[in-house]
Every structure is written in structure tokens, then in C-alpha cells.
Amino acid sequence: MPSRTWYFQGGDDGNFRILGINTVSGQGLPRAxxxxxxxxxxxxxxxxxxxxxxxxxxxxxxxxxxxxxxxxEPLGRPHAVCGALIxxxxxxxxxxxxxxxxxxxxxxxxxxxxxxxxxxPAIARRLHHCxxxxxxxxxxxxxxxxxxxxxEPIFDDLLGALRRTVEWEYVDREVDIRVERL
Amino acid sequence: MPSRTWYFQGGDDGNFRILGINTVSGQGLPRAxxxxxxxxxxxxxxxxxxxxxxxxxxxxxxxxxxxxxxxxEPLGRPHAVCGALIxxxxxxxxxxxxxxxxxxxxxxxxxxxxxxxxxxPAIARRLHHCxxxxxxxxxxxxxxxxxxxxxEPIFDDLLGALRRTVEWEYVDREVDIRVERL
Numbered sequence: 001m002p003s004r005t006w007y008f009q010g011g012d013d014g015n016f017r018i019l020g021i022n023t024v025s026g027q028g029l030p031r032a033x034x035x036x037x038x039x040x041x042x043x044x045x046x047x048x049x050x051x052x053x054x055x056x057x058x059x060x061x062x063x064x065x066x067x068x069x070x071x072x073e074p075l076g077r078p079h080a081v082c083g084a085l086i087x088x089x090x091x092x093x094x095x096x097x098x099x100x101x102x103x104x105x106x107x108x109x110x111x112x113x114x115x116x117x118x119x120x121p122a123i124a125r126r127l128h129h130c131x132x133x134x135x136x137x138x139x140x141x142x143x144x145x146x147x148x149x150x151x152e153p154i155f156d157d158l159l160g161a162l163r164r165t166v167e168w169e170y171v172d173r174e175v176d177i178r179v180e181r182l
Numbered sequence: 183m184p185s186r187t188w189y190f191q192g193g194d195d196g197n198f199r200i201l202g203i204n205t206v207s208g209q210g211l212p213r214a215x216x217x218x219x220x221x222x223x224x225x226x227x228x229x230x231x232x233x234x235x236x237x238x239x240x241x242x243x244x245x246x247x248x249x250x251x252x253x254x255e256p257l258g259r260p261h262a263v264c265g266a267l268i269x270x271x272x273x274x275x276x277x278x279x280x281x282x283x284x285x286x287x288x289x290x291x292x293x294x295x296x297x298x299x300x301x302x303p304a305i306a307r308r309l310h311h312c313x314x315x316x317x318x319x320x321x322x323x324x325x326x327x328x329x330x331x332x333x334e335p336i337f338d339d340l341l342g343a344l345r346r347t348v349e350w351e352y353v354d355r356e357v358d359i360r361v362e363r364l
Binding site: 002003004005053055056057058059060061062064065096097098099129131132133134 | 184243246278280311
């Protein structure tokens with residue numbers, strides 16, 4: 001069975017050069033020059049080490065999923081040399097909501113899927129879940145994106161729009177790590 | 183932060199005596215005389231070692247959740263000396279479904295919550311998620327129940343009814359471990 005776990009480690013080497021680490025809310029992350037993105041935990045001195053698991057979708061309907069499958073592109077396209085890792089954590093209030101309440105905030109009130117769809121096919125992404133790996137995980141989700149340099153404004157608009165949603169009122173920690181592929 | 187991880191280990195000692203291990207579908211589990219239920223991993227020779235994390239609910243609506251909170255009882259009531267651990271795994275087809283499709287099978291077609299509610303307050307339970315702990319977990323869910331001896335028929339009826347649902351067509355591994363508290 002292929003592993004569904006991905007590691008994102010900041011340090012002196014890695015397959016991506018870090019251009020900036022911006023703390024959006026809550027506690028930040030230590031500086032590093034490089035980001036190693038891998039399915040294996042590298043045994044080296046990392047300044048930060050994050051991990052997440054690719055899992056089943058939690059909110060999309062069949063109709064939304066079919067649309068996504070048709071329109072989204074894979075990570076690693078040759079021209080997609082810009083990358084971004086956005087770790088976020090949501091507060092206890094979010095996790096105490098019921099499924100219908102979370103779905104309503106996620107899509108009916110915040111249009112999370114609709115906003116994301118507007119950035120397709122320029123922006124490719126993979127979502128990783130961390131919350132249930134242990135009770136001590138620093139983030140709930142890690143989202144990894146790539147895109148070509150001319151599409152960075154589309155990506156920035158997407159982040160800006162998401163951060164203004166009702167859903168984001170439940171985000172209590174967010175870091176925005178921009179990288180370029182080496 | 184309190185740990186949300188629980189361990190269930192079969193071996194020569196533990197806080198519960200194993201009365202029987204019944205393989206319902208798929209691969210079984212090795213024999214053991216005792217089950218240790220703990221929030222710490224015991225460093226001893228276990229014949230099987232299962233772990234899961236208490237997480238947010240994935241299907242219940244606010245109305246269903248409020249009803250549950252009002253009617254369910256906690257684990258560990260003095261008279262609830264009978265226990266059961268039911269590890270299950272669902273197949274790849276289940277995990278490829280969208281959220282609305284899984285909810286429809288779970289409740290609208292299989293009445294999972296309604297069936298469970300009929301067993302309240304006699305049966306207390308705690309659900310643990312395992313699927314996202316690693317790609318090699320032997321089960322997706324561990325559910326731990328306790329009840330008093332006179333309520334065992336209610337529990338058996340609940341299991342029987344669930345196993346006849348459409349939802350259970352997606353279950354490809356299930357073991358039923360019955361214990362008594364020591």
C-alpha cells in the first residue's frame with residue numbers, strides 16, 4: 001500500500017528554496033533556507049518538521065468532486081516552479097461543531113470550494129490532515145500548492161478571499177511559506 | 183492537552199478478561215487471555231496491539247448531536263462490567279465516496295445513528311479513528327462499548343441490525359472481542 005504520509009522539513013537542504021515564511025496568525029515557525037518535501041522522514045537537523053496524511057474528503061458532494069476531478073491538474077507540472085505550504089490550525093469551537101454546521105460554514109457561507117475552483121487549473125494542490133496523528137500536532141492541516149510564476153496573483157487572490165471568510169474566523173494559527181523549486 | 187489516543191492490547195494481563203474473539207469478516211486477531219485498555223502504550227509482549235484517536239464527529243447533524251449528548255451515558259458505570267471492542271475496516275470503495283454519499287449510506291439508508299440511539303442509555307460507547315494514523319493501520323475504526331450483563335441482548339441486537347445495513351456492505355474486516363472488567 002503506498003504511503004499517504006508527507007513530511008515538510010525546514011533546514012539547510014531540501015528540494016525547494018524558501019523565499020519567505022510569513023506568520024498570518026498565531027505562533028510562527030523558525031527560519032530555514034530550504035524546504036524538503038518527501039514521503040520519508042529525513043534524519044537531519046530540521047528547524048521545523050511537519051507531517052500530514054492524505055485522507056478522504058470531508059465536505060465535497062459528488063457533484064463538486066466530479067467537477068474537481070475534471071478540472072484540477074496534478075502537482076509537479078514542469079512550469080509550476082513556485083510552491084507554497086500553508087499550515088493552519090482551527091480552534092476548539094470549530095471541532096465541537098457538528099458535520100452539518102461545519103459544511104454550512106465551509107461552503108454555504110464561505111464558498112471555500114467555489115473560491116478554490118476559480119483558481120483552477122492554474123493552481124494545483126494537495127491537502128494533508130494532521131489533527132488526528134496525535135494530540136500534540138502543531139497544525140490541523142497542511143496544504144501544499146504549486147503554480148507557475150505568472151499565476152502567483154491568482155494564488156494570492158485565493159488566499160486573500162479565503163482569509164476574509166467566516167470559516168477563517170475559526171483559524172487560530174496560520175503560516176504562509178513560499179518556495180521555489182530547485 | 184489531554185491525549186486523545188487509546189491503546190487496546192491483547193496479552194497475558196490487562197484490566198479486562200477476554201471472553202471471546204469472534205472474526206466477523208476478513209482476517210481475525212490472535213488469541214489472548216486479557217485486554218489492556220489504556221491511554222499509554224504498555225511495553226509488554228502483546229499478541230495484538232491496536233490504537234485509535236478520539237476525533238470530531240463526521241456525520242451527525244446538530245439535532246442528532248444534541249439528542250446524543252442528552253441521552254448517552256459515560257463509559258465506566260459501576261454496573262457496566264461487560265465490554266466489547268469492535269475493530270472494523272471499510273473498503274476502498276467507501277473511502278472514494280463523497281461526503282454526501284457516505285452520509286446518505288450511513289444514516290438515510292442504513293439508519294446507523296437511529297439504530298444506535300435505540301440502545302441508549304443501556305450501551306455506552308467511544309469511537310476511535312485509526313485510518314489516518316498511518317497507511318498501515320489494520321483497521322479504520324475501533325469502537326469500545328460497555329454495558330451491564332442484563333443488557334447484552336440489546337447490544338447483540340444492535341450489532342445484528344448494523345451488520346444487515348447497506349453501510350456494512352463496505353466493511354471488509356470486522357472482529358468482535360467480548361470482555362469482562364476485572
